Amino acid sequence: MSDFGENGVNANVNGDGGQADTQPPINKELAENLAALKEKGWNNPIPFNYEAVVGAAVKPEGADAGDEPAWLGSAAVYEWDDDFGEIGPENAALEEQLFRGEHLMKAGIHLKTLHGFDVDVKGVERPPPVRDFEHAGLHPALMANVKLCGYHSPTPIQMFTIPAVLTGHDVVAIAQTGSGKTAAYLIPILSKLMGKAKMLAAPRPNPGRYNPATDRVRAEPLVLVVCPTRELACQIFDECRRLCYRTMLRPCVIYGGAPARAQREQLEMGCDILIATPGRLMDFMSNIDRLSLARLKFTVIDEADEMLSTGWEEAMDKIFSGSDTNDDADHTYLMFSATFSKETRKLAREYMEDGFVKIKVGRVGSTHQNIKQEIHFVEESAKNDALFDLIFSGDPQRTLVFVNSKFKCDAVDDFLYNKGLPVTSIHSDRTQREREDALRSFRTARCPILVATGVTARGLDVANVKHVINYDLPSTQHDGITEYVHRIGRTARIGNDGRATSFYNDRNEDIGEDLVKILLESKQEIPDFLEDKKPADPENIEWNDGTDDEDNDFGGGLGGAEEAGGFEGGFGGGFGGDDSAGFQADDGGFQAEEGFAADTNDKVASW
Numbered sequence: 190m191s192d193f194g195e196n197g198v199n200a201n202v203n204g205d206g207g208q209a210d211t212q213p214p215i216n217k218e219l220a221e222n223l224a225a226l227k228e229k230g231w232n233n234p235i236p237f238n239y240e241a242v243v244g245a246a247v248k249p250e251g252a253d254a255g256d257e258p259a260w261l262g263s264a265a266v267y268e269w270d271d272d273f274g275e276i277g278p279e280n281a282a283l284e285e286q287l288f289r290g291e292h293l294m295k296a297g298i299h300l301k302t303l304h305g306f307d308v309d310v311k312g313v314e315r316p317p318p319v320r321d322f323e324h325a326g327l328h329p330a331l332m333a334n335v336k337l338c339g340y341h342s343p344t345p346i347q348m349f350t351i352p353a354v355l356t357g358h359d360v361v362a363i364a365q366t367g368s369g370k371t372a373a374y375l376i377p378i379l380s381k382l383m384g385k386a387k388m389l390a391a392p393r394p395n396p397g398r399y400n401p402a403t404d405r406v407r408a409e410p411l412v413l414v415v416c417p418t419r420e421l422a423c424q425i426f427d428e429c430r431r432l433c434y435r436t437m438l439r440p441c442v443i444y445g446g447a448p449a450r451a452q453r454e455q456l457e458m459g460c461d462i463l464i465a466t467p468g469r470l471m472d473f474m475s476n477i478d479r480l481s482l483a484r485l486k487f488t489v490i491d492e493a494d495e496m497l498s499t500g501w502e503e504a505m506d507k508i509f510s511g512s513d514t515n516d517d518a519d520h521t522y523l524m525f526s527a528t529f530s531k532e533t534r535k536l537a538r539e540y541m542e543d544g545f546v547k548i549k550v551g552r553v554g555s556t557h558q559n560i561k562q563e564i565h566f567v568e569e570s571a572k573n574d575a576l577f578d579l580i581f582s583g584d585p586q587r588t589l590v591f592v593n594s595k596f597k598c599d600a601v602d603d604f605l606y607n608k609g610l611p612v613t614s615i616h617s618d619r620t621q622r623e624r625e626d627a628l629r630s631f632r633t634a635r636c637p638i639l640v641a642t643g644v645t646a647r648g649l650d651v652a653n654v655k656h657v658i659n660y661d662l663p664s665t666q667h668d669g670i671t672e673y674v675h676r677i678g679r680t681a682r683i684g685n686d687g688r689a690t691s692f693y694n695d696r697n698e699d700i701g702e703d704l705v706k707i708l709l710e711s712k713q714e715i716p717d718f719l720e721d722k723k724p725a726d727p728e729n730i731e732w733n734d735g736t737d738d739e740d741n742d743f744g745g746g747l748g749g750a751e752e753a754g755g756f757e758g759g760f761g762g763g764f765g766g767d768d769s770a771g772f773q774a775d776d777g778g779f780q781a782e783e784g785f786a787a788d789t790n791d792k793v794a795s796w
């Protein structure tokens with residue numbers, strides 16, 4: 190899979206902040222490893238092509254092949270020209286980059302299993318779900334882009350979020366990792382803005398004939414999306430580039446570590462959708478001549494539980510009420526995550542309008558059954574060998590290895606590299622260039638093994654990650670089972686299969702009980718050494734973290750929602766859940782809409 194040098198060793202020129210550009214010294218053991226790895230298929234080279242990578246910029250004409258790769262955030266967006274009318278003409282090169290290629294995620298055969306969870310919707314008003322994109326009332330340009338993305342039907346979180354946003358509600362949405370939450374908020378937001386963009390957007394010179402010497406404008410976005418990590422910001426930007434294709438909506442991304450100047454120049458060309466990490470956003474917000482939030486119609490907080498946790502308070506306050514932020518009632522707020530502790534759910538409520546809608550797919554913090562989870566007992570001193578054996582014993586596949594420290598990250602990367610494996614690594618002490626290169630190498634399978642600290646756990650969406658290995662399990666001091674759920678959620682995304690193997694030893698006692706509960710809930714095997722961690726009644730797990738008892742969290746804000754209650758049962762049964770029955774939604778499941786009509790809340794019925 191990796192790009193091997195002449196003597197069979199991965200040249201590893203990119204994506205490797207910790208290692209030099211040299212090959213490991215060949216000794217007998219390494220030579221044998223390399224031969225064995227080659228035999229297994231690890232040595233099928235995949236050409237490394239930056240242009241083929243989502244996130245790469247279309248290089249200017251005349252640029253050398255050896256030119257520095259662009260920052261993920263400088264990726265090409267559709268260049269609108271005011272002469273275009275409603276929908277712009279196709280751009281074959283951009284379309285190829287945005288919508289085609291091996292590196293793009295494809296929905297897996299278990300997509301229907303996403304429908305196996307109970308969906309719980311609470312709110313004074315609860316718009317009925319959409320059963321397909323065609324009948325969701327989406328703008329034609331957006332609909333065309335959804336098709337180009339290959340999204341044939343909405344996932345449950347999309348079914349419920351799309352109508353809630355289209356009908357103007359604030360939303361708190363919680364659904365499993367890899368279940369399409371990004372599109373769940375982008376699709377309705379962008380659809381609502383398309384067609385109105387000309388009227389709502391700040392005046393700006395014709396973007397198609399932009400002259401930087403004379404035409405710079407202040408950025409006045411209509412949408413702000415904030416998320417905790419740089420890589421996630423770039424990924425949301427990519428999804429936005431796809432969904433804004435052939436429209437005048439112009440997405441931009443700002444994030445730390447990459448040059449602010451290039452980001453400022455992008456904003457000066459006009460910005461309708463701004464995706465940002467909090468630190469860089471604060472920097473830009475401090476200059477109101479450069480960035481104004483007065484036109485904002487939507488603010489989205491992605492990975493909201495992380496953003497509401499300690500350390501981000503100042504940023505969150507500024508985002509919600511600082512600067513010149515539009516504080517009129519026409520500003521909608523949305524929060525999304527796969528996990529949401531009781532404390533952060535309470536905090537979330539303080540930021541939302543009274544009539545907000547809360548959508549929950551499955552238990553908060555639950556995970557999929559199509560991640561095959563295994564726990565191996567491995568002492569600290571035996572972890573390196575166990576890791577190599579585990580990787581070596583399987584087929585060549587994209588593998589993500591999580592460790593708990595930057596030091597360990599470098600060390601494990603070096604260890605695997607010196608064993609002849611095509612590996613790279615990422616952690617927060619690396620420069621942003623190194624982080625982006627590592628991710629590109631992983632995405633393109635130039636380096637199909639990535640060693641990472643938790644910095645990568647949230648949100649990362651890479652196609653074909655088949656195996657997540659917790660070389661270290663997260664400790665309870667560092668988000669414990671919440672981080673575990675995010676980490677293993679890097680595999681088995683959007684209906685694909687995946688495997689998660691964790692090394693456990695006496696040092697991990699603290700997470701043992703939570704781990705067993707998750708294994709039980711997702712019907713995985715419990716190893717003997719964890720038997721004593723089993724809850725008293727495995728059929729009736731008490732989570733003790735508020736995830737199974739949250740009716741009170743949203744208290745007054747949700748008005749009479751609890752009485753209505755039609756959803757929890759309604760959709761759980763309706764969507765079936767196993768492969769054969771899942772999409773009986775058509776005949777059985779959507780009768781739950783009748784459940785809505787029967788709701789005591791009249792307004793719901795009228796939607």
Ligand SMILES: Nc1ncnc2c1ncn2[C@@H]1O[C@H](COP(=O)(O)OP(=O)(O)OP(=O)(O)O)[C@@H](O)[C@H]1O
Pocket residue numbers: 294295296339340341342343344347364365366367368369370371372526527647648649650678682683
């Ligand atoms: N309706 C759909 N059909 C097929 N694929 C989809 C659909 N919606 C989204 N996807 C794809 O599913 C993948 C996962 O989506 P996304 O990253 O938004 O998940 P998520 O729920 O935000 O996960 P996480 O909690 O880990 O951040 C993406 O590659 C996205 O392009």
